[in-house]
Amino acid sequence: MKIVMAKPGLDGHDRGAKVIARALRDGGHEVVYTGLRRTPEEISRIVMDEDADALGLSTLSGAHDVLIPRICALLRDSGMGHVMVFLGGIIPKRDHEKMFSEGVRAIFGPGSRTEEILMFLEDASSRIGSNMPIGVLNDDGWRWN
Amino acid sequence: MALELTGNKELLGSALRGSRRDLSRLLSLIEKGEDVAIPENTSTKKSMILGITGPPGVGKSTLVGRIISYWKKEGKRVAVLAIDPSSPRTGGALLGDRVRMDSADSGDHVFVRSLSTRGNPGGISASLMSMVKLLESCGWENIIIETVGSGQSEIKIVAFADKIILVDGPDRGDIIQAEKAGIIELADLIVVNKSDTPGALKVAETIKSALSFSNENDSPQVLLVSAERNTGVDEMMELIRYSKSPIWRDRIKIRERLLSLWDYRLLSSSQLNQVIEDIETGSISLEDGLDILSR
The missing domain is CATH 3.40.50.300 (P-loop containing nucleotide triphosphate hydrolases)
Structure with missing residues (x-):
């Protein structure tokens, strides 16, 4: 898969995002890393220019509540509803349901194993193969838990 | 296949009219080795x-x-x-x-x-x-x-x-x-x-x-x-x-373009994998393989 890894908003730590980017690369994926402090508009444009299949977002600042819905909406509105969004970083349990309802398909918090993320992507690939939705637009209830 | 081609044509039209999304999708198709008939820049x-x-x-x-x-x-x-x-x-x-x-x-x-x-x-x-x-x-x-x-x-x-x-x-x-x-x-x-x-x-x-x-x-x-x-x-x-x-570089340029096109022809051949397999098993030689691919 072609995956954009992005750091939305103002937090300044990207070790986690970089570790994931590296792990996904080693898993055979093509990963584009955006660097720190990207706005939702920038991220949406990068996903478009790169024609990515998936978008991994890492946030540690607590602003996910605002940023993630905005990014998902931008993707939907600009014809990229097929793009799969997954999250990492610090997302409190109580916010998970809201994130899922915005179109997010998986949330990987601290302690997640990179193998698990690769399994998730494999699952997503096989869903694409059988024409089942994985993107932010057509939510059929598929989640990675 | 025919359907695919008309699909590409629509994408192309839309990209030429300025759709960034469709330009990006076309680039992916080209990257995958699909033939996209881009009109000459007139x-x-x-x-x-x-x-x-x-x-x-x-x-x-x-x-x-x-x-x-x-x-x-x-x-x-x-x-x-x-x-x-x-x-x-x-x-x-x-x-x-x-x-x-x-x-x-x-x-x-x-x-x-x-x-x-x-x-x-x-x-x-x-x-x-x-x-x-x-x-x-x-x-x-x-x-x-x-x-x-x-x-x-x-x-x-x-x-x-x-x-x-x-x-x-x-x-x-x-x-x-x-x-x-x-x-x-x-x-x-x-x-x-x-x-x-x-x-x-x-x-x-x-x-x-x-x-x-x-x-x-x-x-x-x-x-x-x-x-x-x-x-x-x-x-x-x-x-x-x-x-x-310098003028001599134009010649090198043409040469490199020829080589690239040649590579492209070979790599996009539908018989590429078969030829590699046959060379691997020793049933054909490298030259035979090249002949098949460049036909």
Whole structure:
């Protein structure tokens, strides 16, 4: 898969995002890393220019509540509803349901194993193969838990 | 198949009318090796295609970021194709050039696409030709191709770029190695980046003296630049604008284009895998395989 890894908003730590980017690369994926402090508009444009299949977002600042819905909406509105969004970083349990309802398909918090993320992507690939939705637009209830 | 083709046609029409989304999708199709029939550019406006090459870690991406800003100020629409190697083992790639191009994400007048070599240098150069043509048709006036130049592959950039900047850094001297591969003579301008660090001046002098042995009239100029501090960038852009490529380079260009097209034909043949298998089992020779593929 072609995956954009992005750091939305103002937090300044990207070790986690970089570790994931590296792990996904080693898993055979093509990963584009955006660097720190990207706005939702920038991220949406990068996903478009790169024609990515998936978008991994890492946030540690607590602003996910605002940023993630905005990014998902931008993707939907600009014809990229097929793009799969997954999250990492610090997302409190109580916010998970809201994130899922915005179109997010998986949330990987601290302690997640990179193998698990690769399994998730494999699952997503096989869903694409059988024409089942994985993107932010057509939510059929598929989640990675 | 017919359906697919009409689908491509619609995408193409929409991309030519300015849809960024569909341009991006078409680039993916080309990357996958699909034939997209891009109409010849009939307008008199030709894009300027700038190649940036050099060893890893010398600051090519940072420099590209500066060039984007420079052209943006001139009101130009800038497209970048940034090529990174993919792992030959897993096929995976980490494309991190964007991190160093802040200016890349800032508006509708900049389009940046990261490309991996997919363990297949021949393949990427073949599809590059179509990609550049498509970007040009879609009205991207200035196109930058950034590649990691190592050994033979860097000469490929000659096939696509109107102008070439070769970038080196202090404490490397890799460029002198590259002299053997010939890229040093093909460059329009040689930039020694990180001029704010010690050693840069010495590298620049060494390159200059290496060049002085060849025909002085058409050897490239050597310039010290700091992409990080944004010094020397304006001068670099002026030099590249007014540099004149020697005529002999046009011949090399045609030659490289032929080679790229040849690679493309071979790699996009439906019989490629079968031929590789047959060579592997020893039922045909390499020459036989080539004959089958080039038919």
